[in-house]
Amino acid sequence: MSFKFKVQGFKFMRFGIYLCLSVFICGHAILAQSDGSQQNKTGRGGTFAITNVRIVTVSGATIENGTVIVQNGTITAVGAGTAVPKGAETIDGKGLSVYPGMIDAGTTLGLAEIPQGVNATMDVAEVGTMNANAKAITGVNPHSSHVNVTRVNGITTVFSAPSGGIISGQGAVINLNGSTQDEMAVHSTAGLMINFPRISTFGGFGGGFGPRPTVDFSEAIKRRDTQIEELKKIFKNAENYSLAKDTYAKDKTLPYTTTDLKLEAMTPYIRGEKPIFFTVERERDIRSVVKFVADMKVKGIIVGGQEAWKVADDLKKNNIAVIYTNIYSLPVRDDDAYDFLFEGPAKLKSAGVKFAIGTGDAGGEVRDLPYHAGLAGAYGLAKEEALKAVTLYPAEILGVSDKLGSIEVGKMANLVVTDGDILEPRTNIKYMFINGRLIPLTSRHTELFDSFKDRK
Amino acid sequence: MRNFVLASLVISISLISFSIASAQAKNEVLIKNATVMTAARGTLENTDILIQNGKIARIGKNLNASTSAKVIDATGRFVAPGIIDAHSHAMMDAINEGSLAVTSMTRIRDVLNPGDISIYRALASGVTAANLLHGSANPIGGQNSTVKFKWGKPVEDFIVADAPSGIKFAMGENTKRSSFNPQGGQTPRYPRTRMGTLEVIRDAFNRARDYKQSWDDFKAKKTKMPPRTDLELQPLVEILEGKRLVHAHGYRSDEHWNLLNLADEFGFRIASLQHGLEAYKIAPEIAKRKTGVSIFADSWSYKLEAYDAIPYNAYILWKNGVNVSINSDSDERIRRLNLDAAKVMKYGGVPEEDALKMITLNPAMQLGIDKRTGSIEVGKDADLAIWTAHPFSVYSRVDMTLIEGDTYFDRSKETQMRADLQKERETLEKLDINKAPGSGGTPPRIPAEKRLADRDDADRDGGNY
Numbered sequence: 001m002s003f004k005f006k007v008q009g010f011k012f013m014r015f016g017i018y019l020c021l022s023v024f025i026c027g028h029a030i031l032a033q034s035d036g037s038q039q040n041k042t043g044r045g046g047t048f049a050i051t052n053v054r055i056v057t058v059s060g061a062t063i064e065n066g067t068v069i070v071q072n073g074t075i076t077a078v079g080a081g082t083a084v085p086k087g088a089e090t091i092d093g094k095g096l097s098v099y100p101g102m103i104d105a106g107t108t109l110g111l112a113e114i115p116q117g118v119n120a121t122m123d124v125a126e127v128g129t130m131n132a133n134a135k136a137i138t139g140v141n142p143h144s145s146h147v148n149v150t151r152v153n154g155i156t157t158v159f160s161a162p163s164g165g166i167i168s169g170q171g172a173v174i175n176l177n178g179s180t181q182d183e184m185a186v187h188s189t190a191g192l193m194i195n196f197p198r199i200s201t202f203g204g205f206g207g208g209f210g211p212r213p214t215v216d217f218s219e220a221i222k223r224r225d226t227q228i229e230e231l232k233k234i235f236k237n238a239e240n241y242s243l244a245k246d247t248y249a250k251d252k253t254l255p256y257t258t259t260d261l262k263l264e265a266m267t268p269y270i271r272g273e274k275p276i277f278f279t280v281e282r283e284r285d286i287r288s289v290v291k292f293v294a295d296m297k298v299k300g301i302i303v304g305g306q307e308a309w310k311v312a313d314d315l316k317k318n319n320i321a322v323i324y325t326n327i328y329s330l331p332v333r334d335d336d337a338y339d340f341l342f343e344g345p346a347k348l349k350s351a352g353v354k355f356a357i358g359t360g361d362a363g364g365e366v367r368d369l370p371y372h373a374g375l376a377g378a379y380g381l382a383k384e385e386a387l388k389a390v391t392l393y394p395a396e397i398l399g400v401s402d403k404l405g406s407i408e409v410g411k412m413a414n415l416v417v418t419d420g421d422i423l424e425p426r427t428n429i430k431y432m433f434i435n436g437r438l439i440p441l442t443s444r445h446t447e448l449f450d451s452f453k454d455r456k
Numbered sequence: 457m458r459n460f461v462l463a464s465l466v467i468s469i470s471l472i473s474f475s476i477a478s479a480q481a482k483n484e485v486l487i488k489n490a491t492v493m494t495a496a497r498g499t500l501e502n503t504d505i506l507i508q509n510g511k512i513a514r515i516g517k518n519l520n521a522s523t524s525a526k527v528i529d530a531t532g533r534f535v536a537p538g539i540i541d542a543h544s545h546a547m548m549d550a551i552n553e554g555s556l557a558v559t560s561m562t563r564i565r566d567v568l569n570p571g572d573i574s575i576y577r578a579l580a581s582g583v584t585a586a587n588l589l590h591g592s593a594n595p596i597g598g599q600n601s602t603v604k605f606k607w608g609k610p611v612e613d614f615i616v617a618d619a620p621s622g623i624k625f626a627m628g629e630n631t632k633r634s635s636f637n638p639q640g641g642q643t644p645r646y647p648r649t650r651m652g653t654l655e656v657i658r659d660a661f662n663r664a665r666d667y668k669q670s671w672d673d674f675k676a677k678k679t680k681m682p683p684r685t686d687l688e689l690q691p692l693v694e695i696l697e698g699k700r701l702v703h704a705h706g707y708r709s710d711e712h713w714n715l716l717n718l719a720d721e722f723g724f725r726i727a728s729l730q731h732g733l734e735a736y737k738i739a740p741e742i743a744k745r746k747t748g749v750s751i752f753a754d755s756w757s758y759k760l761e762a763y764d765a766i767p768y769n770a771y772i773l774w775k776n777g778v779n780v781s782i783n784s785d786s787d788e789r790i791r792r793l794n795l796d797a798a799k800v801m802k803y804g805g806v807p808e809e810d811a812l813k814m815i816t817l818n819p820a821m822q823l824g825i826d827k828r829t830g831s832i833e834v835g836k837d838a839d840l841a842i843w844t845a846h847p848f849s850v851y852s853r854v855d856m857t858l859i860e861g862d863t864y865f866d867r868s869k870e871t872q873m874r875a876d877l878q879k880e881r882e883t884l885e886k887l888d889i890n891k892a893p894g895s896g897g898t899p900p901r902i903p904a905e906k907r908l909a910d911r912d913d914a915d916r917d918g919g920n921y
Contacts (some may be wrong), residue, residue, distance in 0.1 A: 113757065114757055114758070114759060116758055117760055145757065330577070330787060331577075335573075335877055337870065338576060362758075363757065364756050364757040364758055371792075371795055378850060378851045378852060378853045424798075424849060425848065445756075445768065446768075448764060449736075449768040449804075452736050453736075453771075455737070
């Protein structure tokens with residue numbers, strides 16, 4: 001059975017237009033059901049050639065008709081006149097386009113299967129305010145249904161991160177494929193997550209109906225300042241801790257410092273070796289993040305960033321990028337323009353701030369990532385920039401652009417072949433590769449579809 | 457009546473005295489040279505739409521209007537019917553009366569806020585009408601309101617006067633209050649299971665049947681005393697008489713199935729299953745009962761009863777001949793229903809016009825307002841949106857939204873409006889009462905709290921989505 005036929009067989013099942021025509025297809029359908037929808041199929045590796053295809057490299061010019069070669073997980077050739085290696089499985093890309101896999105830089109995918117009402121499936125937020133040692137890579141479920149549902153829409157990679165307390169833990173850049181967390185990991189500890197203290201007049205949930213209690217505004221400022229001071233203390237402690245550990249390593253006659261996992265985990269971040277992701281939205285709070293980053297001499301990234309464009313100069317001066325997760329959010333104030341948040345990325349672009357677009361989603365709607373980018377495109381962002389905002393830019397911000405984000409020789413083969421603009425909701429994904437493996441375009445959803453589409 | 461006769465007389469005289477065109481010019485709009493997606497008779501290129509007195513008067517090429525008509529050049533742009541959201545909680549100051557299992561006496565029309573900014577944001581995304589539903593904490597909830605988003609008009613103008621009345625039902629996790637734990641001293645509200653939910657509905661209809669009987673007996677002069685009016689049971693009698701539409705929230709196919717059976721037993725039709733995320737599992741049974749289904753395009757897994765939801769739901773229902781609409785249940789999502797309809801083409805392959813109908817004509821049918829709105833056809837209300845590109849394209853934006861020929865959103869006016877607003881803000885900020893704390897002014901007034909969540913289960917309202 002040739003590869004090409006399998007794909008056609010799959011198409012039959014999806015669209016229900018034709019009856020089962022061969023033993024293979026029927027066999028495949030039965031397999032899909034008995035497989036159990038939780039199990040993510042991991043595809044198969046090998047040497048592949050995508051020929052006659054429009055190559056949207058993202059990093060360079062688009063090649064209208066070319067070939068992409070994938071070998072052992074890597075892109076080994078890209079170009080118009082590229083020869084197909086012997087023994088390569090060929091995918092005819094006539095009329096199709098190949099894009100780098102999309103990257104969502106703001107998710108909790110794999111940590112939250114069913115957010116409302118099923119706590120047993122929730123691994124997003126640890127107890128307490130300081131959990132630098134909590135690592136998303138150890139909480140992500142490789143067999144989550146969100147993995148297969150998300151990737152079949154062209155998203156090959158996500159940044160999944162915890163979100164509880166103030167220092168939430170460390171996020172991981174993962175490919176949406178693999179039987180173990182190791183197989184998924186692109187960068188298992190890519191950043192430290194901090195819910196930066198903000199001015200909030202929140203005064204508790206109150207009881208029953210009626211308006212919620214609030215605290216006085218000046219009280220809210222005091223509360224925020226106290227929290228920032230506490231955060232700085234933690235940073236100072238972590239600095240002292242790592243200094244003590246280093247000094248002891250050089251001179252064993254000095255007193256030994258017992259290991260503190262939470263402070264230990266802070267070391268690469270307080271030293272500015274790895275980035276800290278600050279979740280923050282409002283101008284005044286972003287300004288205080290900028291000050292914090294400058295004061296503490298750390299590497300900072302803004303997540304959320306509704307009003308980041310208002311702080312553009314300071315963000316640029318301090319090399320702070322923004323992962324913008326507010327396309328599917330409502331403007332906070334009634335008198336904000338209706339498209340205030342749709343225009344965020346365009347404003348960041350024109351102000352020259354480094355940015356990416358993420359969904360900020362728990363998992364179920366991460367597959368909408370292309371439409372977040374596309375909507376930014378409807379409201380002022382150039383189409384090419386919208387595409388970069390979910391491919392190359394997140395790769396750069398997450399520190400994985402040596403491996404991901406564009407179609408270039410030597411990069412990891414995360415590729416998506418489509419029949420149209422990848423950001424458009426009517427576009428179909430035809431093939432996809434993650435880390436060079438050809439991934440079946442099945443999911444929990446296609447399996448349920450197959451089970452019920454012909455029920456009379 | 458006398459006024460009406462007088463008015464008719466005046467109009468007749470005008471018609472005689474002046475040319476017909478000038479009489480109609482009072483409210484005449486001509487949209488020129490658009491790609492018109494009718495949601496009824498295909499897509500028409502380079503086509504004009506003539507609107508007279510709020511109605512679509514003509515659709516065709518090179519139409520003429522009177523000299524005083526407002527002319528909109530829509531060259532290169534798309535005109536589609538105004539989007540209708542069959543499940544929304546926009547402009548509602550309260551969502552759910554959650555204290556009783558049956559709250560059929562409550563009415564959404566009593567809590568409408570015509571100043572809710574969500575209305576304008578929805579208009580800016582091409583939405584012209586919505587079904588405003590009570591929450592889903594109750595097996596039998598309150599009475600819904602069908603409205604058009606006539607931003608700036610008094611609230612009574614929003615209500616579609618000739619829309620059939622309706623009511624919200626609910627099944628599943630929300631009615632059994634699975635996410636709502638009684639605090640100390642509070643008694644859990646019955647029901648707590650799906651079994652109990654169904655029995656609450658069965659009991660209510662038994663009582664309604666008895667109540668109806670007592671009125672029938674009185675009307676037939678079998679009894680002398682009129683029965684006492686019962687505000688809880690009266691709407692249920694209207695359901696039994698086929699005069700009130702039931703919009704039934706639910707997720708799992710088994711609970712839909714139970715409700716459809718119960719409706720069969722009492723001899724009424726469920727107008728729409730709301731959410732219906734597993735409706736695809738029993739599509740033929742739903743089709744047989746001519747029950748509509750109003751779904752999310754692709755939301756899933758946010759709670760357990762949404763775990764088997766699939767984006768192919770619309771396709772399977774459509775293939776079985778079910779009337780499908782795609783709703784938002786959210787002040788945020790209502791802004792991108794056009795993209796939700798586009799997704800339906802991708803998941804299974806619903807044809808373009810049928811996908812468009814799922815956010816226009818189909819919801820109009822589910823709400824019983826399809827005679828006046830939901831498609832671009834002569835004689836219907838001119839409820840339209842003008843898009844910069846194909847409305848299913850992610851890069852498309854709404855330029856104008858019209859309801860009954862009047863413009864309620866016009867993007868070209870935004871620049872001026874924003875400048876005006878900025879000026880107003882600056883003036884207000886200078887007022888003593890609005891000075892920042894510590895700078896001499898009196899403390900600012902805290903504005904009334906907004907709803908925090910926009911789906912049914914805003915926690916303080918005790919509903920659920």
